[in-house]
Structure formats: C-alpha cells, structure tokens
Amino acid sequence: MRVNLGHLLKQPMGESVAYKVAEDPIDPRGDNADLLDADIRAIDADVKATHTNPGAYLQGDARARVSQQCVRCLRPIESEVEATFAEQYYATLTVDSGAPMREPPPDSKTIGPDFNVDLTPLLREEVILATPQAPLCRPDCRGLCQVCGKDLNESPHDHEAPADDRWAALRGFKAGDG
Ligand SMILES: [Zn+2]
Ligand SMILES: [Zn+2]
Structure with missing residues (x-):
C-alpha cells in the first residue's frame, strides 16, 4: 500500500495531506500478500502525513480483519482489530533538486528516491501488536x-x-x- 509523498514534500513545512488505503480481501498474489502471512485478510487505513523537517510524520488508524482461532474451542474466528500508528519517515533526497539529505538515524523508516512510502510493513506490525493474544469465539465459550x-x-x-x-x-x- 503505497502513498506518494512527493506532492506533500513540496508544500510548506507543517502542511498535511490525508490518504486512504484499503484492500478487502487481501490478494495473495498482490503487493500486500505479506499481510496474509500475519493472517490479516482485509485492511483499511486512514493516514495523515505532515511535512516535517527531515521528511513526513505519518499518523492514523487502521482497521483489519484477522483470522484467528478461539483459544478454548479452537474453532476459526475472525477478529476485528483496530490499530493506531504514528511514525516519522525520513526523506533521503530533497524533492526540488534531488540532492541527498542528511543521513537518517539508524533503523529509521525512510522515503524512497521516488518519494513513495510502502505502508504495508508499518500496518502489518501495528495490526499484529493490536491483535488479541487469547481470542474467544464468544465471551462465554x-x-x-x-x-x-x-x-x-x-x-x-x-x-x-x-x-x-x-x-x-x-x-x-x-x-x-x-
Ligand atoms: Zn467429554
Ligand atoms: Zn470458542
């Protein structure tokens, strides 16, 4: 799930742009097949990207449908998971001249030279963290x-x-x- 930040990075610092990304169901042969490995069957997310000094600050929320198994009776269930996220993405090139930017901190998330950001790894991580560890098919299973x-x-x-x-x-x- 890619968003292009090129337009945003040309705006003055502090400006924001809203994005919406969604896929239901996740295509096993598509770009987001990684989500299926985490049992995520569908996802939609609202993202607000704000232009910051080294790049863009992305925050938002995601709703996902996750395949799980009831821990008591073991029958397959689907959990509705909501996750919020906030992450700084560092630009590696300036949008105007294409000149290299200052080296981003180690292990930080970066914006590619095409100014695209792939949100899939972030969404995957956040949905996994928000997924219940001991789900029940119903409270009184x-x-x-x-x-x-x-x-x-x-x-x-x-x-x-x-x-x-x-x-x-x-x-x-x-x-x-x-
Ligand atoms: Zn028995
Ligand atoms: Zn059950």
Missing part, C-alpha cells in the same frame, strides 16, 4: 471437554469423575463374572 475433547458448546455434557468410572468398570466386571 465453554471450550472443549477435558476428557473426551468434544466441543462443549455443541454438546454440553459432564463425565463422572475418573475414580467413579473405575468403580463402575469394576462393578460391571463383577456383574459379568457372577
């Missing part, structure tokens, strides 16, 4: 039976305590024997 593994939402049941089961087996044995 009963989960799987510890004894037989059946889904207790679909077939609510109880087992007798294991000690009782042993006595039952013994009683059955004696009855059959006599």
Whole structure:
C-alpha cells in the first residue's frame, strides 16, 4: 500500500495531506500478500502525513480483519482489530533538486528516491501488536471437554469423575463374572 509523498514534500513545512488505503480481501498474489502471512485478510487505513523537517510524520488508524482461532474451542474466528500508528519517515533526497539529505538515524523508516512510502510493513506490525493474544469465539465459550475433547458448546455434557468410572468398570466386571 503505497502513498506518494512527493506532492506533500513540496508544500510548506507543517502542511498535511490525508490518504486512504484499503484492500478487502487481501490478494495473495498482490503487493500486500505479506499481510496474509500475519493472517490479516482485509485492511483499511486512514493516514495523515505532515511535512516535517527531515521528511513526513505519518499518523492514523487502521482497521483489519484477522483470522484467528478461539483459544478454548479452537474453532476459526475472525477478529476485528483496530490499530493506531504514528511514525516519522525520513526523506533521503530533497524533492526540488534531488540532492541527498542528511543521513537518517539508524533503523529509521525512510522515503524512497521516488518519494513513495510502502505502508504495508508499518500496518502489518501495528495490526499484529493490536491483535488479541487469547481470542474467544464468544465471551462465554465453554471450550472443549477435558476428557473426551468434544466441543462443549455443541454438546454440553459432564463425565463422572475418573475414580467413579473405575468403580463402575469394576462393578460391571463383577456383574459379568457372577
Ligand atoms: Zn470458542
Ligand atoms: Zn467429554
């Protein structure tokens, strides 16, 4: 999901431009297939870019649909995830003359020589951070039976305590024997 900051960087310092990026569903053969590796199926984001001295400050929010699994009953679910972000992107060339800018700090995000910024890595990172770690299909999910593994939402049941089961087996044995 690329935005071109060339126009913004020609504006006076402090000016902003709003962008909207979206893909639903994410195309496995498209530019944003990396999002699918993080189980992100759809995303849309509003971004405000402000011209700052070394480049552009990008802030906004993203909404994503993420494939997950209920931690109790293991059925597949989709979580709606909202993430906010704010990140400085450093220009590497001046937009007017194409002259190189001062070296950006190490590990900082940079604006390419074509003034495009790929938002996908940032959105991916922020959505992963905002995704629930222990999602439930519903708040009162009963989960799987510890004894037989059946889904207790679909077939609510109880087992007798294991000690009782042993006595039952013994009683059955004696009855059959006599
Ligand atoms: Zn569940
Ligand atoms: Zn059971």
